[in-house]
Amino acid sequence: EVQLLESGGGLVQPGGSLRLSCAASGFTFSSYALSWVRQAPGKGLEWVSGISGSGGDGGTTYYADSVKGRFSISRDNSKNTLYLHMNSLRAEDTAVYYCAKVAAGYYFDYWGQGTLVTVSS
Amino acid sequence: EIVLTQSPATLSLSPGERATLSCRASQSVSSYLAWYQQKPGQAPRLLIYDASNRATGIPARFSGSGSGTDFTLTISSLEPEDFAFYYCQQRSTWPPLFGPGTKVDIK
Numbered sequence: 001e002v003q004l005l006e007s008g009g010g011l012v013q014p015g016g017s018l019r020l021s022c023a024a025s026g027f028t029f030s031s032y033a034l035s036w037v038r039q040a041p042g043k044g045l046e047w048v049s050g051i052s053g054s055g056g057d058g059g060t061t062y063y064a065d066s067v068k069g070r071f072s073i074s075r076d077n078s079k080n081t082l083y084l085h086m087n088s089l090r091a092e093d094t095a096v097y098y099c100a101k102v103a104a105g106y107y108f109d110y111w112g113q114g115t116l117v118t119v120s121s
Numbered sequence: 122e123i124v125l126t127q128s129p130a131t132l133s134l135s136p137g138e139r140a141t142l143s144c145r146a147s148q149s150v151s152s153y154l155a156w157y158q159q160k161p162g163q164a165p166r167l168l169i170y171d172a173s174n175r176a177t178g179i180p181a182r183f184s185g186s187g188s189g190t191d192f193t194l195t196i197s198s199l200e201p202e203d204f205a206f207y208y209c210q211q212r213s214t215w216p217p218l219f220g221p222g223t224k225v226d227i228k
Contacts, residue, residue, distance in 0.1 A: 044208060047219070105212045107212060111164035
C-alpha cells in the first residue's frame, strides 16, 4: 500500500524558513517523480514544485513561478523521503502542503494527508 | 498560460440523482485532463485521468468525457459519500494546473 506522510509544518514568521518532509512507503521510491501541492485555507489546489525520479533526467527540479528562488525541493532515495525547503516565507504561503506521487504524464495518483504551514507574525 | 474554468461553482443535488460537472480550458489540452475528489479535511483523490480513464479502485458510477477544451465528469447516481469538492487538472502544458473546483452538496 502506497503511503505518504508529511511532517514539518508549523507557525513561522514572515521572512522565516521551514523544511517539510514526506516519508514514503509502498512503492519503489527512487523510480517515481514526486511533487508538492498546496492549498490555502478555503481555496483550491496549487502545484508548487516537483522532482523527477531515476532515469535520464533523474533529480531534475521544477518550481511554480510563485515560489521560484525561495523554495527548494530535494529527495533522499536512501531514506525514501522527499523534502521541501522553504525560505523567505510570506503570508500568502500559508497553506496545507501535500506531497504527491506523480503518475504517468503529470497526474497525482497518491497524496499524503498534508501538513499545515502558517506564516504570521 | 492555460486557464481552467469549472462550472457550476456549486451543484446542489439529492442522493440518487445524476451529477454533471464541467471543466473548460482556455486552449486545447488534448485529452490530458484529470479529475480529483476532495472531502473536507482530506487529501484529494484521483478519479479520472486522460479525460476518460478511471483510476484504480474508482467506482463505475464516475465517468469522464471530452477532449480539446471541453470536459465533463459525470456521476451517474450520487451516493452519500460523493458529496465533496471536485477539481480538474491539466497536464498538457507546463506547469500542471488545477481548476477552481465545483462543490457538490446535498439539496
